[in-house]
Amino acid sequence: MKKNQKKSASVFEKFASKVTKATGSTPAFLGAFAIVLIWALSGPLFNYSETWQLVINTGTTIITFLMVFLIQKAQNKDSMAIQLKLNELVASHEFASNRLVDVEDLSEAEMKVLQQYYVLLSQLSKKEDSLQHSHSIDEAKETHELKKAIKKKKRKL
Structure with a gap:
């Protein structure tokens, strides 16, 4: 496709793509590790209270819940792109069985x-x-x- 023929991605698609790339990075992991470490070290300050435990449990649950959907969206898009590329390879090779195009269906x-x-x-x-x-x-x-x-x-x- 030429540049002017490409459809622009939706705002959510752009957001999902950027977030999944960012959260899959080393700095994101180190940041998450730092948050958990700070939380663990702050335990004595808060007397290991239920509120202290609730903070990490709630935060990780919310983040996990949202990330599941973002990761699934990214995987669906990647999977579709791979299937399209494979379909192109199968369709372009004269000796390949065209029965395998769209085999995922x-x-x-x-x-x-x-x-x-x-x-x-x-x-x-x-x-x-x-x-x-x-x-x-x-x-x-x-x-x-x-x-x-x-x-x-x-x-x-």
């Missing part, structure tokens, strides 16, 4: 069926002498069908 049962194909491909590749020889899902299926046909023919004889 399949049910878990459908993904397990695809996984079985790849297990078969792995087994086929282990039997090859050359590391450069590869198989496609279709080739594996054709080979399987050919073997079934040969077995059937042998039974008739």
Whole structure:
């Protein structure tokens, strides 16, 4: 996309992106560690009161609650970007199976069926002498069908 074609991100998206980057940094960790350390060291000053404990519990609960949503938003966006890039790679390669474009939309049962194909491909590749020889899902299926046909023919004889 060209610069002028790019849609501007929403205010929340920009905010979420900046906050997740900032909170995932070393200075943010050191800051959080410093707050916990100051809180722990202030215990004797407040006689380890319930209020003293409530301050850290409430603060960490609120921050954790909000961060879960921000992190999930960031992960969803990253995941979508990765899926789009992978879809582009699959779609652009002439020998790739286009059945894998948008594979993330399949049910878990459908993904397990695809996984079985790849297990078969792995087994086929282990039997090859050359590391450069590869198989496609279709080739594996054709080979399987050919073997079934040969077995059937042998039974008739």
